[in-house]
Amino acid sequence: MHYLENRGFIHPVASEITPRRVYEARRTLLKGLAAGAAFSALPALAQAPRPGKLAALPGAKSDVAGALTMDKLTPYGDVTSYNNFYEFGTDKSDPAHNAGTLKPRPWTVTVEGEVKKPGTFDLDALMKLAPLEERIYRLRCVEGWSMVIPWTGFSLAELVKHVEPTGNAKFVQFTTLADRAQMPGIRSSVLDWPYREGLRLDEAMHPLALLTFGLYGEVLPNQNGAPVRVVLPWKYGFKSAKSIVKIRFVEKQPKTAWEEAAPREYGFYSNVNPKVDHPRWSQAGERRIGEDGLFAKKRPTLMFNGYEAQVGQLYAGMDLARYY
Numbered sequence: 523m524h525y526l527e528n529r530g531f532i533h534p535v536a537s538e539i540t541p542r543r544v545y546e547a548r549r550t551l552l553k554g555l556a557a558g559a560a561f562s563a564l565p566a567l568a569q570a571p572r573p574g575k576l577a578a579l580p581g582a583k584s585d586v587a588g589a590l591t592m593d594k595l596t597p598y599g600d601v602t603s604y605n606n607f608y609e610f611g612t613d614k615s616d617p618a619h620n621a622g623t624l625k626p627r628p629w630t631v632t633v634e635g636e637v638k639k640p641g642t643f644d645l646d647a648l649m650k651l652a653p654l655e656e657r658i659y660r661l662r663c664v665e666g667w668s669m670v671i672p673w674t675g676f677s678l679a680e681l682v683k684h685v686e687p688t689g690n691a692k693f694v695q696f697t698t699l700a701d702r703a704q705m706p707g708i709r710s711s712v713l714d715w716p717y718r719e720g721l722r723l724d725e726a727m728h729p730l731a732l733l734t735f736g737l738y739g740e741v742l743p744n745q746n747g748a749p750v751r752v753v754l755p756w757k758y759g760f761k762s763a764k765s766i767v768k769i770r771f772v773e774k775q776p777k778t779a780w781e782e783a784a785p786r787e788y789g790f791y792s793n794v795n796p797k798v799d800h801p802r803w804s805q806a807g808e809r810r811i812g813e814d815g816l817f818a819k820k821r822p823t824l825m826f827n828g829y830e831a832q833v834g835q836l837y838a839g840m841d842l843a844r845y846y
């Protein structure tokens with residue numbers, strides 16, 4: 523597979539992982555000091571897992587995302603060590619350190635509300651609803667950094683069609699796990715738990731919206747939202763809810779956890795838009811994790827994160843400054 527170069531050596535012996543990664547990190551640091559150059563924005567943690575450790579997932583390559591497969595992949599070590607998953611703490615390194623307590627199996631996802639076929643899916647049943655595909659998507663965090671990740675899953679639309687929304691279903695709400703026993707970050711009141719997100723029904727039906735079970739050809743690492751999350755590449759990263767336990771079809775636009783926390787800063791739509799700034803910072807540019815150093819000039823952020831040709835029609839005629 524073409525991302526092998528990013529995966530380093532395959533199936534390392536366990537004892538070799540940490541010393542080698544520590545060594546590499548130290549070497550990078552020394553090189554940076556010697557040259558007076560900017561370091562790689564975020565050095566990977568020695569503890570980060572690497573491919574070969576988790577169960578493999580099949581998935582035929584899909585180019586539903588089109589041209590963006592030209593982007594260089596973000597190294598696995600960065601994808602799995604620099605995370606936002608506040609249920610495990612608010613520092614970028616917290617999820618990789620703390621998410622070992624998450625139990626991704628057994629797991630169920632309950633589908634309810636305005637559907638003809640509500641029910642509770644066991645994870646394996648859910649994964650069998652459609653063939654798994656591998657899709658390379660960019661993920662652009664609202665904080666101004668981005669990654670390029672090979673995800674495994676299938677279009678959320680497959681699940682939506684399966685449960686048959688009623689005529690009253692206009693929106694979809696996602697609720698994620700909030701279990702104090704598994705998630706140390708729940709003790710903090712940084713957000714009102716559980717983490718909730720939402721989409722308009724037509725957004726949820728868009729083929730780019732991915733119900734995601736894996737990355738880099740393996741099941742999702744806990745810190746990336748095991749065992750099931752969504753990935754919505756044209757929206758800011760926080761819309762891509764991790765560790766989903768409930769999907770509810772509703773008539774009225776549901777409130778999201780981020781809207782409740784800071785309504786002026788985080789709207790329901792949260793489409794990536796370089797022309798609409800966050801109240802406290804510009805959204806015009808971004809830093810690609812693993813590629814752009816801390817002091818490098820930011821690269822321009824693209825409308826809808828580069829997926830405008832695919833999703834622009836969903837928002838035709840809407841004032842995107844008002845519906846941010």
Ligand SMILES: Nc1nc2c(c(=O)[nH]1)N[C@H]1C(S)=C(S)[C@@H](COP(=O)(O)O)O[C@H]1N2
Nearest residue numbers: 605606607608663698717759760762763764
């Ligand atoms: N349940 C839950 N989902 C979440 C978050 C979170 O804190 N809790 N953070 C979001 C944010 S802000 C981002 S940028 C992405 C990060 O996904 P990644 O760590 O897999 O790159 O997850 C999103 N999903």
Ligand SMILES: [Mo]
Nearest residue numbers: 663664759760
């Ligand atoms: Mo984010």
